[in-house]
Amino acid sequence: MFDRLRSLLPSRPRAGAVAVGGQGAAYLAGDRTSEAMVNWHAPLRAPDAEYLRDRDQIVARARDITRNNGWAAGAAVREVDAVIGSAFRPLSKPNWRALGLDEGWARDWKEAVEAHWQLDAEDPRRYLDASRQLSISQLFGMAYRSYMIDGDAVGVIGWEEDRPVRTTLRVVDPDLLCNPMGLADDATLRGGVEIDANGASMAYHLRNAHPGTSWASTEALSWTRFAREHAWGRPIVLHYFDKHRDGQTRGVSRLAPIMEKLRMEDQYGRVELQAAVLNAILAVFVKSPMDPEAITDLLSENGGAWDAYNAERSAYYDDKGAVRMGGAKIPHLYPGEEIGVVDSARPSAQFGEFQSAVLRHIAAGTGQSYEQVAQDWSKVNYSSARAALIEIWRGLTARRANFSGGFCQPFFMAWLEEKWDAGLLPMPRRAPDFHEAWAAYARAKWIGPGKGFVDPVKEAQAAAMRVALGLSTLEDEAAELGGADLTENLAQIRREIAAMPDGCLHPMQESFAKLLGTPEQRAPEPERTPDA
Known part of the structure; x- marks a missing residue:
């Protein structure tokens, strides 16, 4: 009987065989016994539970490192300059097909919208800024810097009756976005944001004054609730952040993954510098x-x-x-x-290698190249510079498109509503209602600083080839390479052509063949009179 039962039991596995369902993990990342993984106990938490508890500490450290560390400060400034720059503006592109209108109307609309935007954006009286201190491009740059360092870009769109331009923007310190009276986060209120059952933000609670002010203020103990938008769709609060997981309510500082390395490099560099100074003083x-x-x-x-x-x-x-x-x-x-x-061997021979390794880590974390962060171009040739520029520009272009769509475009829509309501925009009789097709009327492409040139001649030739083959347009090339508006360029060129002396051609009148390497076209010689 026992022999029969023994025959029904599974046989013992051969030496070296792995039993199915044993202790070994199919993925090394899930192994709990290896020396490298045995003490790795990563928490599994909801997205807001991961960050909101430590948000204030992370943001305070991010601000401190960008104030006192040159590498971090330079990386932040360069990214803001590359994405936003000094003249961040929309190119109006109404969806005339969806509106059932013609292309001629779209051209008139574009000219009117961009003219009014330029007038308000460049007004030195700063009416678009609620505090009347910054231009609209500077406001967008401040918001982008807040997004990069703090993790959130927060703004409030206001309406000032006593101003020529009533639509205003206030860029709000993200610290003011918090739960009233320190209430704990729950299912409908997290980090100062009210959400519905789908996770959509419905309202925002903003503290009326920062709790860290150097003067006593009772407003720091009061909050104002702002709805996300008006009943007819006009935006009120702008809140942009990188959403990495479902259920995430607030953004995480872009410097968080590299904070420790920045701190270590800062401390190590300070110690080496102090040692070098002491050696120089006490020789x-x-x-x-x-x-x-x-x-x-x-x-x-x-x-x-x-x-x-x-x-x-x-x-x-x-x-x-x-x-x-x-x-x-x-x-x-x-x-x-x-x-x-005194032995003057400091700084140590390994300091340069250590610093380079840390800066490469920082560059990877910020999406920039090592050369940009370190400002070291000594080992760069044309090919490597082009490869780095293409890779970095791809990331900057994505950030610009995402930020402009999430923060700048809603403000542009609110501003455009004011112009439409004032009757300053061309609206045909058969045009759809503005609020019913708000997104189609407000469709725009945002342009900022251009990519720049590594080799101006080769870049210009490549741009001409792309346009000649129909792979790109003059508008796209002007925006990408130089951050210019083709409409403004052409208007200026018309004025320059009209001012050219007789018998001289403007460079713009030369054909693309010259850029493509074909024989140069010459200006026609003036006709000779019989007396000449």
């Missing part, structure tokens, strides 16, 4: 034969023996001359003393 010293016990004994005798010792040394050096290192010969020293030289 040579004189060793005395007196040990601490002997000095204590001399001083314990009411200073008489110590004074006698110093007087004898002074008399000796008055006779022999002061100790100097200016010549090759060293004068005689007082008996028992000798010259000591």
Whole structure:
């Protein structure tokens, strides 16, 4: 009977075979026994539970490192300059097909919208800024910097009746977005954001004053609730952040993954610099034969023996001359003393390699190249520069498109509504209602600084080829390479052509063939008169 039961049991696995369902993990990442993984206990939390509890500490450290660390400060400034720049603006592109209108109307609409935007955006009275301090491009740049360092870009669109331009923007410190009276997060209120059952934000609670002000303020203990938008769709609160997981309510600082490396590099660099300064200051010293016990004994005798010792040394050096290192010969020293030289081996030989490794880590974390972060172009050639520029520009273009769509475009829609309501825009009789097709009327492409040139000649030739083959347009090339508006360029070129002397062609009148390498076209010679 037992033999029969034993035959029904599974046989013992052969040596070296792995039993199905055993302790070994199919993925090494899930292994709980290997030396590398046994002490790795990563928490599994909801997205807001991962961040909101430590949000204030992370943001405070991110701001501190960008204030006091040159690498972090430079990386933040360069990204804001590359994405937003000094003239971040929309190119109106109404969806005339969806509106059932014609292309001629779209051209008139574009010209009117961009003219009014330029007038308000460049007004030195700063009416678009609620505080009347910054231009609209500077406001967008401040919001982008807040998004990069703090993780959130928050703004409030206002309406000021006493201004020529009533639509205003206030870029809000993300610290003010928090739960009233320190309430704990729950299913409908997290990090100051009210959400519905689908996770959509419905309202925002903004503290009326920062709790860290240096003066006493009762407003720091009060909050104002702002709805996300008006009943007819006009936006009120702008909130942009990188959403990485479903259920995430607030953004995470872009510097969070590299904060530790930045701190370590900062501390290491400071210690090496201090050591180098000390070596430069204290280069040579004189060793005395007196040990601490002997000095204590001399001083314990009411200073008489110590004074006698110093007087004898002074008399000796008055006779022999002061100790100097200016010549090759060293004068005689007082008996028992000798010259000591500080070892000037600091900074250590590994400091440069360590710093380069840390800066590469920082560059990867911020989406920039090592050369941009370190400002070290000594090992760059044309091919590597082009490869780096293409890769970095791809990331900057994505960030620009996402930020403009999430923060700038809603403000543009609110501003455009004001112009439409004032009757300043061309609206045909058969045009759809503005609010019913708001997105189609407000469709725009945002342009900022251009990609720039590594080799201007090759870049211009490549742009001309793309346009000639129909792979791109003049508008796209002008925006990408130089951050320019083709409409403004062409208007200026028309004025320049009209001002050219007789018999001279404007460079723009030369065909693309010149850029493509074909024989140069020459300006026609003026006709000769019989008397010539």
